[in-house]
Amino acid sequence: MTYLGLDIGTSGVKAILIDRAGKALGEATAKAVEPVRPHPGWSEQNPADWWTACQSAMDALSKSHPAEMAAVRGIGLSGHMHGAVLLGQGDEVLRPCILWNDGRSAAECKEMEAAEPRLRDIAGNIAMPGFTAPKIAWVRKHEPEIYSKIAKVLLPKAYVRLLLTGEHVEEMSDAAGTLWLDVGKRDWSDALLAVTGLSRSHMPSLVEGSAPGGTLKPELAARWGMSGKILVAGGAGDNAAAACGIGAIRPGEGFVSLGTSGVLFVSNDRFRPNTAGAVHAFCHAVPSTWHQMGVILSATDSLNWLSHISGKSQPELSGAAEASFKGPGEEIFLPYLSGERTPHNNAGARGSFVGLSHLSDQARLAQAVMEGVTFAFRDCQRVLADAGTTFGRILAVGGGSKSALWLKLIATNLDTEIALPEDGDFGGALGAARLGLCAAEGADPAEVMTMPGIKQIIQPEASLRDAYTQQYARYRALYPAIEEARK
Numbered sequence: 001m002t003y004l005g006l007d008i009g010t011s012g013v014k015a016i017l018i019d020r021a022g023k024a025l026g027e028a029t030a031k032a033v034e035p036v037r038p039h040p041g042w043s044e045q046n047p048a049d050w051w052t053a054c055q056s057a058m059d060a061l062s063k064s065h066p067a068e069m070a071a072v073r074g075i076g077l078s079g080h081m082h083g084a085v086l087l088g089q090g091d092e093v094l095r096p097c098i099l100w101n102d103g104r105s106a107a108e109c110k111e112m113e114a115a116e117p118r119l120r121d122i123a124g125n126i127a128m129p130g131f132t133a134p135k136i137a138w139v140r141k142h143e144p145e146i147y148s149k150i151a152k153v154l155l156p157k158a159y160v161r162l163l164l165t166g167e168h169v170e171e172m173s174d175a176a177g178t179l180w181l182d183v184g185k186r187d188w189s190d191a192l193l194a195v196t197g198l199s200r201s202h203m204p205s206l207v208e209g210s211a212p213g214g215t216l217k218p219e220l221a222a223r224w225g226m227s228g229k230i231l232v233a234g235g236a237g238d239n240a241a242a243a244c245g246i247g248a249i250r251p252g253e254g255f256v257s258l259g260t261s262g263v264l265f266v267s268n269d270r271f272r273p274n275t276a277g278a279v280h281a282f283c284h285a286v287p288s289t290w291h292q293m294g295v296i297l298s299a300t301d302s303l304n305w306l307s308h309i310s311g312k313s314q315p316e317l318s319g320a321a322e323a324s325f326k327g328p329g330e331e332i333f334l335p336y337l338s339g340e341r342t343p344h345n346n347a348g349a350r351g352s353f354v355g356l357s358h359l360s361d362q363a364r365l366a367q368a369v370m371e372g373v374t375f376a377f378r379d380c381q382r383v384l385a386d387a388g389t390t391f392g393r394i395l396a397v398g399g400g401s402k403s404a405l406w407l408k409l410i411a412t413n414l415d416t417e418i419a420l421p422e423d424g425d426f427g428g429a430l431g432a433a434r435l436g437l438c439a440a441e442g443a444d445p446a447e448v449m450t451m452p453g454i455k456q457i458i459q460p461e462a463s464l465r466d467a468y469t470q471q472y473a474r475y476r477a478l479y480p481a482i483e484e485a486r487k
Contacts, residue, residue, distance in 0.1 A: 002071040003440065004061075005433030006054060007241065008079040008157050010035050010045060010099060013053040015061050016429040017068050020437070022448065026065040027429070030056035036096075041103040041347070044096040047085050047159050054160055062224040069225045074440025075164070075216060076432035077235030078242075079157025081177040084135040087152040087159075094146050097156065098135040101261075101297065103339060103347040105129045108137035112179075116195045123192060124176075124183040124273035124281035129347050133179035136196045150202060157235060158204055164232055165214030168204040171234030172283035173241075173291075175206060183290070184271040186283055209234040209244075209285030210438035210445050233439035235432050236285035239263050239293060244431030246395050246421065247451035249286050254391050256410060256418070258400025262299030262373060264380040266391050267291045277383025278345040285435060286445040292389055294342040294380020300400045302335040302351070302369050310362050315402075320363035321370060322405040327464055328471040329364050330355040333372030334478060340376075343383045344479065352482055367405075374409040375475045381414050393417040395451070396458075397427065404458075412461045413468050421452040 002025060007014045012031040018024055030053040035045040062069045082100040087093060098104075109127035112134060113119050120126060127134055132155065140147045154162065155178070158170045175181045175188075180196075180203065182189040188203050207213045216230035236244060239257070243265055248254050254266035268290045273281040280293040298305070300314070307314050332354045339347035353368065384390075396418050400406050411418040434448050 001073045002068050003074045003076070003433050003437040004072050005076045005078065005429040005431065005436060006057070006160070007238070007427065007429035007432060008050050008054065008077065008160050010080055013050065013057045014429045015057040016433055017061065017065060017072070018430065018433045018437070022434065022450070024430070025068045026061060028057045028060040028064065030054070030060065035099055043099040043102040045099055047093050047097050047156070050156060050160055051163050058224050066225050070227065072226050072230060073228070074231050074233060074436035076233040076434065076436030076439070077157045077161055078238055078428035078432040079155065079160065079174065079235070081155065081174055081237040082130050082132050083156045084132050085154040085156060085159045086139070086146065086150050087154060088149045089151045091152070091162065094149055095143070100130050101338060102135065103129045105134035105138040106347050108134045108141065112137060112195050116191060119179070119192060119195070120275040122182050122189050123179050124271060124275070125179065126275050126278055126345050127179060128341060128345055130341065131177060131179040133192065133196050136198065140197060152204065153198070153202055154204060161214060161232060164216055164220060166217060167214040169207060169213040169234070170204040171207055171209040171213060171236065171285060173209055173285045174237040176282035177237060181283070183281060183283055207234040208287045209236045209240065210287070210435050212439045231436070231440045233435040234285070235435055238428045239265055240282070240285040240291065241428035241431035241435070242397060243267060243291065244285055244434050244449050245427050246397065247449045248395070249284060249289060249445060249449050252391050255395040255397055256377060257398045258299050258396065258406065259398035260299065260301045262296040262377060264294040264377055264384065265291060266384060266389050268389065272387050272389060274383055274387030277386050278342045279383050279387055280342070292384055292387065294377070294384055296335065296342065296373065296376040296380065297340055298335045298337040298351070299373050300398065302333070302337060302373055303366065303400070305337055306365060306369050312362060317362060317366035318370065318403040318405060321367040322403070324363045325367060325405055328371065328467050329367055330357060331360055331364055331368035332471070332475055332478060333368040334475070334482070335369070335372045335376055342380050349479070349483070352478065354478055370403070370406050370409060371471070372475070374406070374413050375472050377410060378413045378472055391416065393419050395419045395421055397421070407458045408461060411458045412464050413472065415460050415465070417460070418458040419454045420456040420458065422455045
């Protein structure tokens with residue numbers, strides 16, 4: 001028997017096949033049409049692009065691995081969170097999906113919290129433009145003709161599930177990012193839905209991520225060379241799926257993700273919100289488990305920005321910074337190129353360089369960018385601790401984890417060991433496949449979602465601890481000062 005994971009991203013879809021032991025048997029990817037930004041701060045994408053990419057990836061996998069595809073018994077889904085797919089009575093898409101990084105609904109967030117004072121307590125999160133519900137509030141105000149036609153609101157991977165199975169189903173980890181879920185009770189909140197004029201009838205049914213969430217349509221099974229009943233698991237939002245992929249499902253286990261955005265993720269045995277620090281408190285993809293995240297919006301994207309304006313590649317920049325590294329420099333960078341979530345909850349925040357001089361060359365600027373992102377993770381750790389959450393060794397994933405200097409900076413500033421997993425894919429597609437296995441076989445997630453082997457442990461640099469504590473204090477002082485000057 002084999003199991004398949006589909007990871008639906010804004011840039012494309014990845015499909016991976018695994019066996020019962022979790023060994024990867026094959027994979028395929030397909031690009032999607034990139035999101036568009038019709039106005040500053042907006043970000044939209046046509047949901048049909050995800051389905052086209054999904055079919056392309058599955059078609060490619062069925063051609064390259066026909067025997068393994070024929071043995072598939074379970075499919076799991078991972079997807080980018082918070083996107084608002086609005087469907088009419090016939091499941092037709094009413095407008096382009098408003099994506100997770102769209103910031104247009106800041107005013108609606110304030111209005112929602114004023115309308116329902118219990119919002120933060122129920123949802124466990126601050127109303128932020130990234131979440132789904134404020135997007136619907138914006139549509140209600142600015143596109144009333146579209147709003148009036150809404151029959152269902154789905155998240156991106158739930159829309160793909162609809163086309164795979166014909167069912168309107170969502171799971172807990174992704175639903176927790178809508179701002180409509182009672183995260184502690186793991187159920188839709190009638191009070192929160194009412195704030196946006198919706199009811200349970202507009203929502204998909206809820207399942208746990210490791211539970212069945214539909215059956216693959218027979219015509220699609222035939223297209224991809226499958227037979228019999230193919231269960232589609234609830235799946236997970238992208239970060240919870242990544243946690244399933246690396247086995248971070250037990251309390252205190254976690255990871256730091258150095259991707260386009262950055263995430264400090266910790267698994268919890270209970271609901272632990274800290275809305276004052278803009279911590280995300282969500283359901284995990286496995287039953288009776290929650291997780292917290294500190295989220296920064298521009299992690300490797302900050303170095304990508306410097307790469308674009310300097311004409312140097314990211315590896316060249318990080319390599320130059322590592323070659324000249326001697327400890328904290330004069331330059332300090334605030335990585336708020338797209339605003340910030342944790343801990344500031346400020347979509348209007350902007351990035352800054354401070355401390356520039358004639359000596360500020362590309363290597364020093366690259367180091368400052370890497371340090372700024374690291375300090376943003378340190379901010380996340382600080383507010384997680386305010387919620388009573390601590391962690392020991394954490395795993396590093398994402399493209400930025402290829403930089404030895406960046407890992408050393410993070411280990412030193414978080415004062416924790418950073419574990420680098422053995423080479424392999426431990427992302428959302430693998431986590432989704434593991435959830436597909438659990439749903440199809442009724443397997444215990446704790447037995448399926450083991451951690452990978454570790455190839456390297458990065459220790460904190462004790463000799464740099466004090467210097468970075470002082471530099472972090474300077475970094476923290478800059479945000480309020482700059483925001484005050486921008487008023």
